[in-house]
Amino acid sequence: MTTALPAPVAATVGLTLTESERDEVGRLAALLAAQPPQLIDERAWTDTARRLSNRLPLRIREEIRQYRHDPGAGGLLILRNLPLVADELPDTPTVPESVERTATVAASVISMISLSLGEVVAYRAEKSGALVQNVVPIPGREESQSNAGSTLLELHVENAFHPHRPDYVGLFCLRNDHTNTAGTFVSSIRRALALLPEEVREVLAAPRFATEPPPSFRSGETPRHPVLEGDPQDPNVRVDFHATHPLDEEAEQALHSLRAAFLDVAAMLVLQPGELAFVDNRVAVHGRTSFRPHYDGQDRWLHRTFVHLDHRRTTAHRAGGGSVLL
Ligand SMILES: O=C(O)CCC(=O)C(=O)O
Ligand SMILES: [Fe+2]
Structure with missing residues (x-):
C-alpha cells in the first residue's frame, strides 16, 4: 500500500437514516443506556439490548436482514446518520486496551444494531473480553500492527488465527482524526477472485499457510490452513498480511498475488461521526491508512463489536453460556 490510496467510498453508498429515523434510534438508545445495571457486559443489560433491537426502524432491520442473507460484492454494510452528539462526547481515551464498560448512548447504538445482525461476542484474551471495544491511537x-497503532495497518481478516473468528466486525465512528483523512480499507475476495489465475487460486486453497496468534492468546500451535476455503467460485478468505506466513515458495508468490488483487479492488471508507460499518469477515479483509495522533482528547475514536451468526457453534467455548469466548 505504498502507492496511491483507493478512492474513498462515496457518501451516498449505504443506508442514510432520515432525521426522524435517527431520532427514533436516539430515543431507543437512551432508553437502553438507562437500563440497569447500565453495564454492557452484564447479561441483564445485553438481554434488554437484544430485545430492544427489535424496535429499530424498519429500514435498518430490512437492510440488516438483506446483508445477512447476502453481503454483496463488497462484503460491506454502511449505516449513516446514526445519533451522536459530538459536543457531549468525552475526550478520546488514551489508555491501552481501552474498552467501553458503561452503557453510553453510542455504545447502546452499536450494541443494539450488532445484536440485530447476530450474537455479539468477545475473546477473553483480547481487551479483557469486553463486548464494546475502543479503537483509539495509543501513545x-x-x-x-494493531488497532492501537497509527501507522498503516495491513489488510487482515479479524482474528484470522482463531477457529471461531468473528463473522462480522462492526466499527462505529465517534470521531475521525484531526485531518478527517484516516480511512478504513475494505476489500473483498468476491471482487479480487477474478484477478487471480486458476493456479494461484489452487495454491491459496491448499493448507500451505499458518497464521500467528497475537501474544495475548498464547495458543501453542499454529495449524496449517488454506487461505481460500469453501466454494471455489465464491470462497471464504482467511488471511492476515501481517500474521499469515506462507510455508513454501509457491505459497509466498500466491500470497503476494492475493494482496495485490485485494489492493486493486479495495475501497476506502473515511468513517464520519455517526457512521457504522459492518465488514463481513468471511469474504472481506480490512485495514487502515496511517494518520497522525495528537493525544489531545480529540483523536480518532471508534467503537468496535464482533458478531457471530450462530451461538450454538461455540457453546463449549463460552463460559456459562455468556458472550465471551475462552
Ligand atoms: O481503525 C480502523 O479503521 C480499523 C482497525 C481494525 O482493524 C480493527 O479495529 O479491527
Ligand atoms: Fe481489524
Whole structure:
C-alpha cells in the first residue's frame, strides 16, 4: 500500500437514516443506556439490548436482514446518520486496551444494531473480553500492527488465527482524526477472485499457510490452513498480511498475488461521526491508512463489536453460556 490510496467510498453508498429515523434510534438508545445495571457486559443489560433491537426502524432491520442473507460484492454494510452528539462526547481515551464498560448512548447504538445482525461476542484474551471495544491511537504504540497503532495497518481478516473468528466486525465512528483523512480499507475476495489465475487460486486453497496468534492468546500451535476455503467460485478468505506466513515458495508468490488483487479492488471508507460499518469477515479483509495522533482528547475514536451468526457453534467455548469466548 505504498502507492496511491483507493478512492474513498462515496457518501451516498449505504443506508442514510432520515432525521426522524435517527431520532427514533436516539430515543431507543437512551432508553437502553438507562437500563440497569447500565453495564454492557452484564447479561441483564445485553438481554434488554437484544430485545430492544427489535424496535429499530424498519429500514435498518430490512437492510440488516438483506446483508445477512447476502453481503454483496463488497462484503460491506454502511449505516449513516446514526445519533451522536459530538459536543457531549468525552475526550478520546488514551489508555491501552481501552474498552467501553458503561452503557453510553453510542455504545447502546452499536450494541443494539450488532445484536440485530447476530450474537455479539468477545475473546477473553483480547481487551479483557469486553463486548464494546475502543479503537483509539495509543501513545507509544504508533508503529504497532494493531488497532492501537497509527501507522498503516495491513489488510487482515479479524482474528484470522482463531477457529471461531468473528463473522462480522462492526466499527462505529465517534470521531475521525484531526485531518478527517484516516480511512478504513475494505476489500473483498468476491471482487479480487477474478484477478487471480486458476493456479494461484489452487495454491491459496491448499493448507500451505499458518497464521500467528497475537501474544495475548498464547495458543501453542499454529495449524496449517488454506487461505481460500469453501466454494471455489465464491470462497471464504482467511488471511492476515501481517500474521499469515506462507510455508513454501509457491505459497509466498500466491500470497503476494492475493494482496495485490485485494489492493486493486479495495475501497476506502473515511468513517464520519455517526457512521457504522459492518465488514463481513468471511469474504472481506480490512485495514487502515496511517494518520497522525495528537493525544489531545480529540483523536480518532471508534467503537468496535464482533458478531457471530450462530451461538450454538461455540457453546463449549463460552463460559456459562455468556458472550465471551475462552
Ligand atoms: O481503525 C480502523 O479503521 C480499523 C482497525 C481494525 O482493524 C480493527 O479495529 O479491527
Ligand atoms: Fe481489524
